[in-house]
Amino acid sequence: MLIVKHLKFNYHTAAEDESAMEFPDFSLARGEEKLLLGASGTGKTTLLHLVAGMLTPEQGSVELAGEDFGAMSSAARDRHRGRHIGIVFQQPHFVQSLTVLENLMMPGLLTGQTMDQSYAQELLEELGLGHKIWAAVSALSAGEQQRVSIARAVVHKPGLILADEPTSALDDDNAKAVLDLLRRQAQKAGAALLIVTHDNRLKSQFESKVELPLRAGIAYGATKTRKA
Amino acid sequence: MKLNLVSIARRNVFHRPLSTGLSVLLLAFGVGMISILLLVQRQLTEDFDRNINDIDMVLGHKGSPLQLILANVYHVDVPTGNISLHEAEEIVAHPFVESGIPLAYGDNYRMFRIVGTEWSYPAHYDCELSEGRAWDVPFEVVLGAGVAEKEGLSLGDTFFSAHGLTDESDVHADKTFVVVGLLKRSGSVIDQLILTSVETVWAVHEHVDAEAVAAGEPMPEREITAMLLKKRNPLAILTLPNLLRDSNMQIALPSIELNRLTQQFGIGLQTVRAIAVLIMVLSFISVFIALFNSLRDRRYELALMRTMGGTPGSLFTLVVTEGLWMTCMGIAAGLLLSRVGIAVLSSVVSDQFHYDWSQMGPAPGEWLLVLLAFFVGLVAAAIPARSVLKMDISRTLGAGR
Structure with missing residues (x-):
């Protein structure tokens, strides 16, 4: 499903090469799960955005569902990502003017896939949100918002589910509940699950892990101090 | 959804x-x-445009030329005064003038103006009868389409007129008008008028005259309100005002007055x-x-x-x-x-x-x-x-x- 090779990225903000990041190679098949672990400043979110084709790497390639993001136009990347990836962001965002159910219909609408509304409804029922399907998203509690955003990431049955720090703001019980939810939904959709986090509590839960190295002594703080 | x-x-x-x-x-x-x-x-x-319909000049009493036009072409203002029919006819007889349509009024029925004129007036606006016939003797009237519609009058109906053009208080209850004809809708000002003979208008006010004569005053001249003129020769516009210099009459040109009006509107x-x-x-x-x-x-x-x-x-x-x-x-x-x-x-x-x-x-x-x-x-x-x-x-x- 996902093959990441020789990835190198540079934000070109601090001019020098120090801001260049190199990432380890890894791959993920459908049904597999993997934890990407790294401390602050190791480029976790950057890697997630590279994998999702939201950033273009300086070197290396990201191959998703047999196609290389690097070979696509910007619009084609958007469509390819929409069709094959579901992303759970650290902060849930929604289209505010639409209802919960309508937000769940967005991925299908934007990629032009026909989507089954009853499946979206089922999914919400399963997450205990059956009574909220016609609610405005602004009327949801933080926990409900996170569940809706997970539902939205799986509703169009993507091959890959990406989750950015899904548990780090939660207490132990809730972190476990969210992790279970993500795993169950990924399994149900037959999707690969890639969780990006610095939350060490998850470490023991995963067999397959990639740890991002601290960048040769130039983690964030160090770079900034030196530049200053 | x-x-x-x-x-x-x-x-x-x-x-x-x-x-x-x-x-x-x-x-x-x-x-x-x-x-x-x-x-x-x-x-x-x-x-x-529709109402001006080649009326070249309007002959009427001295006063504001714009008022003369508004009153006699568009029927939206009060007339400037009456003129002598005899003197007006002399102007119509002038070689530069082709024809003239007399207009005489002073009465209304429920705010609709009663206009004494000749059949050439509705004919000028291509206004045809839809029912009945033209007026023949005094107090027979032909109604514009708008009047008939709004007042619900039809052939054979009768009504009294009121003195003035906008007031209904002073009703001439002794003179009965009879509807003898209805006009087709023309989209022109005729739709909103009650047409009759000039003699009718004179007859309505005869009792007033009779009192005056009894009081020893001379019999007044036959008067009309205005005469709509069609020119034969463009020089009429230059010549006629000179002829009128010493009379109480004036000539106004609708096109010029309207231009002046729209310019004022225009600002x-x-x-x-x-x-x-x-x-x-x-x-x-x-x-x-x-x-x-x-x-x-x-x-x-x-x-x-x-x-x-x-x-x-x-x-x-x-x-x-x-x-x-x-x-x-x-x-x-x-x-x-x-x-x-x-x-x-x-x-x-x-x-x-x-x-x-x-x-x-x-x-x-x-x-x-x-x-x-x-x-x-x-x-x-x-x-x-x-x-x-x-x-x-x-x-x-x-x-x-």
Whole structure:
């Protein structure tokens, strides 16, 4: 499903090469799960955005569902990502003017896939949100918002589910509940699950892990101090 | 539930009722004012042109020439005074004058003017009988289509007249008018008149004259209010005023007086038009600002839509569609507003002047107005919408520094 090779990225903000990041190679098949672990400043979110084709790497390639993001136009990347990836962001965002159910219909609408509304409804029922399907998203509690955003990431049955720090703001019980939810939904959709986090509590839960190295002594703080 | 970019755009627009409302309101007023100007202009031009219908000159009592024209061609003002029929006929007999139509009035029936004239008057406006016959003896009248319709009068009906042109208090209860003919609708001022012979008008006021004669005054001359003239020779316009210098009569030219009137109107119309254009410019700025603000508030939302498969092109379309929703609502509300406005004006105009202003179809230039407003709305939406084309979704969603 996902093959990441020789990835190198540079934000070109601090001019020098120090801001260049190199990432380890890894791959993920459908049904597999993997934890990407790294401390602050190791480029976790950057890697997630590279994998999702939201950033273009300086070197290396990201191959998703047999196609290389690097070979696509910007619009084609958007469509390819929409069709094959579901992303759970650290902060849930929604289209505010639409209802919960309508937000769940967005991925299908934007990629032009026909989507089954009853499946979206089922999914919400399963997450205990059956009574909220016609609610405005602004009327949801933080926990409900996170569940809706997970539902939205799986509703169009993507091959890959990406989750950015899904548990780090939660207490132990809730972190476990969210992790279970993500795993169950990924399994149900037959999707690969890639969780990006610095939350060490998850470490023991995963067999397959990639740890991002601290960048040769130039983690964030160090770079900034030196530049200053 | 059918979601597509157009319906999402509509939802987004209605999600911000205040800022959308302001933009729509401003646009509605701008479009509405210009549209009502166009409607009034069409109505005025049509009314003026139709009623002027080659009347070259109007002969009447000295006074304001504009008043003379308004009173005798359009029947909206009081006459300047009466003139001697004999003297007027001398002018008609002048070799430079081809023909003349006498008009005599002084009475009304329920505010509709009773005009003593000759059959050549309705004939001049190509106005034909729909029922009955022309008047023959005094007190027989032929009704314009508007009068018959509004008062529900038909052949054989009778009524009393009231003295004056606008007042119903002084009824001549001893003189009974009989309806002998009805005219077809012509769209001209004839529709709103009651026509009869000149003799009728004289006869209505005879009892007054009789008292005066009894008191020892001489029998007054036969008088009319005005004479509509058609020239045979263009020199008439130069020659006739000289002939009239020592009389109590004057000649007025409808075309010149109307030009003067529209010029005076014109300043007012231009001011209103300038204000309307200003409001429209403001409304487009408001559409621009509304979208600009909403894009700033929604940048996460838009970046999110990109991660879910929305292309920059589809998001651009979404934002422009939002602008067009506002523009279209504003245009629609503006056109509606101008129709309501013209309907109100129409009731005033038909009560006071018996003119029919109920034409609601698109006025000339209104299509252009709609097209122009739509196009400017498109531009006002496209400028802020360009920012979604250049959006860096990774940065917006919080990666990097």
